Amino acid sequence: MSAASTDTRDAARRPGASGASRIALRALHLLLLPLVLIGAWWLASAVTGLYYLPTPGEIAATFVEVWGAERLAADVLPSIGRLIGGFTLGSVLGVALGVVLGLSARLRAVLEPVLEFFRAIPPPVLVPLLMLFMGVNTTMKLAVIVSGCIWPILLNTIEGVRAVDPVLIDTCRCYGVRGRRWLTTLVLRSASPQIMAGMRQGLSIAIILMVISEMFASSSGLGYTIIQFQRSFAIPEMWSGILLLGLLGFGLSVLFGLAERRVLYWYNGVRAAARGE
Amino acid sequence: MLDVTGLQKIYPGQQGEVEALRDLTFDLGEGELACLVGPSGCGKTTLLKCIAGLMRPSSGSVVLAGTSVTGPPPDMAVVFQEYGRSLFPWLRVRDNVELPLKEKKLPKQRRRELSDEALDAVGLLKSADAYPWQLSGGMQQRVAIARAIAYEPRVLLMDEPFAAVDAQTRADLEDLIRTLWKRFSMTVLFVTHDIDEAVYLGERVLVMSSSPTIIQDDVTIDLPDERDQINTRGEHRFAELRTRIYAEIRNASQSATAQPQEAGKAH
Ligand SMILES: Nc1ncnc2c1ncn2[C@@H]1O[C@H](COP(=O)(O)OP(=O)(O)OP(=O)(O)O)[C@@H](O)[C@H]1O
Ligand SMILES: [Mg+2]
Numbered sequence: 007m008s009a010a011s012t013d014t015r016d017a018a019r020r021p022g023a024s025g026a027s028r029i030a031l032r033a034l035h036l037l038l039l040p041l042v043l044i045g046a047w048w049l050a051s052a053v054t055g056l057y058y059l060p061t062p063g064e065i066a067a068t069f070v071e072v073w074g075a076e077r078l079a080a081d082v083l084p085s086i087g088r089l090i091g092g093f094t095l096g097s098v099l100g101v102a103l104g105v106v107l108g109l110s111a112r113l114r115a116v117l118e119p120v121l122e123f124f125r126a127i128p129p130p131v132l133v134p135l136l137m138l139f140m141g142v143n144t145t146m147k148l149a150v151i152v153s154g155c156i157w158p159i160l161l162n163t164i165e166g167v168r169a170v171d172p173v174l175i176d177t178c179r180c181y182g183v184r185g186r187r188w189l190t191t192l193v194l195r196s197a198s199p200q201i202m203a204g205m206r207q208g209l210s211i212a213i214i215l216m217v218i219s220e221m222f223a224s225s226s227g228l229g230y231t232i233i234q235f236q237r238s239f240a241i242p243e244m245w246s247g248i249l250l251l252g253l254l255g256f257g258l259s260v261l262f263g264l265a266e267r268r269v270l271y272w273y274n275g276v277r278a279a280a281r282g283e
Numbered sequence: 284m285l286d287v288t289g290l291q292k293i294y295p296g297q298q299g300e301v302e303a304l305r306d307l308t309f310d311l312g313e314g315e316l317a318c319l320v321g322p323s324g325c326g327k328t329t330l331l332k333c334i335a336g337l338m339r340p341s342s343g344s345v346v347l348a349g350t351s352v353t354g355p356p357p358d359m360a361v362v363f364q365e366y367g368r369s370l371f372p373w374l375r376v377r378d379n380v381e382l383p384l385k386e387k388k389l390p391k392q393r394r395r396e397l398s399d400e401a402l403d404a405v406g407l408l409k410s411a412d413a414y415p416w417q418l419s420g421g422m423q424q425r426v427a428i429a430r431a432i433a434y435e436p437r438v439l440l441m442d443e444p445f446a447a448v449d450a451q452t453r454a455d456l457e458d459l460i461r462t463l464w465k466r467f468s469m470t471v472l473f474v475t476h477d478i479d480e481a482v483y484l485g486e487r488v489l490v491m492s493s494s495p496t497i498i499q500d501d502v503t504i505d506l507p508d509e510r511d512q513i514n515t516r517g518e519h520r521f522a523e524l525r526t527r528i529y530a531e532i533r534n535a536s537q538s539a540t541a542q543p544q545e546a547g548k549a550h
Contacts, residue, residue: 181383
């Protein structure tokens with residue numbers, strides 16, 4: 007029975023098709039849905055002729071026009087910088103606090119209800135508050151991003167640290183592994199699957215908050231630019247900004263996936279071994 | 284070398300306390316290879332954890348080379364029963380073996396020598412760059428053993444290390460343990476529930492009773508020093524010894540079946 011299932015798997019992995027046509031098939035798989043969606047959009051905007059719904063062609067043309075070197079330097083790069091800065095800060099704080107809380111049951115008991123409360127506050131409502139305290143500046147925008155993306159990272163890190171295998175803990179004690187090596191080799195590596203899962207959630211929250219903080223109070227940045235276009239009825243320009251945000255999110259997610267594959271190489275191996283591959 | 288005196292361990296629990304060990308007293312000489320046998324659940328792992336300083340006994344004492352054990356002693360290595368879980372899946376085999384050596388602050392070159400020697404001794408030098416999860420259960424077990432040996436311990440504790448391997452691998456590993464023991468001149472305490480294995484391996488076999496646990500018997504294994512899977516196991520003396528220990532364990536579990544009623548009344 008197991009031999010039969012291996013056969014089918016092998017057959018699936020080595021189809022009769024040659025290499026070139028296999029690549030073409032894969033490209034079709036990847037591109038088919040996007041192409042269909044763009045086609046549908048084109049049809050919709052051409053048929054309805056709505057002012058607010060420009061055709062994909064118009065948007066593409068505007069995109070090239072609007073997002074030139076000048077706007078990239080003035081709006082896009084600073085936005086990305088704040089996004090990455092806020093996300094990094096949120097990750098470092100989230101992991102550091104998460105490790106401390108994960109290791110101490112007493113601290114957890116004291117802080118957990120408070121954390122649950124703060125986590126429940128939707129971060130965008132903090133924008134007006136932070137504006138009052140900090141003014142309209144980079145610090146405020148970073149604070150908004152950190153205040154949103156830290157929670158999934160913090161809570162996942164706590165879970166991960168609590169789930170360290172007791173046999174590994176005993177192994178470290180018995181072989182005298184302690185201090186910094188204990189923290190990096192045992193605790194952080196053990197918790198890395200959960201930490202990465204938390205960071206992935208944190209990243210998408212950070213993108214949302216980057217845009218929102220700029221829409222509220224700013225004179226530059228991606229969010230600000232998109233709102234400006236909308237207010238001045240520059241519809242294709244607005245759409246091109248949304249497209250840029252989508253591409254940005256997609257690109258960051260791909261980069262994160264690559265990093266994750268490297269960091270969690272062992273974890274995927276363990277899981278594959280457990281499945282008996 | 285190792286003195287265990289009046290050791291008792293009571294686990295606190297929701298459904299009342301569990302007395303895992305009642306009263307254990309024995310000592311191991313320097314360089315001795317002793318096997319500890321006892322039925323499942325009699326407290327073998329508990330005893331090993333108390334000796335390794337990973338757990339405080341409820342009463343009694345463990346003294347290693349004149350020093351009372353209150354935490355993990357520096358020159359003791361343990362091979363855990365759950366050996367697969369005791370390897371770091373994010374470290375390659377060699378890094379798993381060398382991790383304790385890094386903590387000992389040995390220079391890189393010396394670490395390499397020790398890990399080479401240990402991995403070679405268990406026949407895994409070729410797998411040094413593999414991850415533990417790429418190895419079979421028996422190979423993982425040998426990595427755990429290699430890590431213990433490379434640590435150059437004076438005392439080596441092993442908790443049912445061969446429970447999960449096939450008969451042939453098991454026989455090979457048994458011979459390996461004896462070879463390593465002679466070569467590295469350590470004191471070894473080897474836990475098993477397999478009586479044949481205990482007699483084949485040990486210079487001495489300590490028999491634990493079932494709960495409430497005491498040392499039921501202490502048998503000196505007067506078999507020749509050179510042991511051989513086929514000949515030693517075929518010897519008349521081997522059969523005598525294993526029959527004696529087998530009878531002891533049978534006695535122990537019979538008295539244990541009488542015990543719970545008493546314990547039930549007492550509660
Ligand atoms: N952490 C614990 N809390 C409560 N009771 C425990 C705990 N660990 C072990 N026990 C109990 O102590 C007794 C001895 O357990 P131990 O694991 O030492 O047995 P063992 O001889 O190693 O068994 P095996 O041969 O199956 O490994 C058992 O009755 C077990 O239920
Ligand atoms: Mg056990």
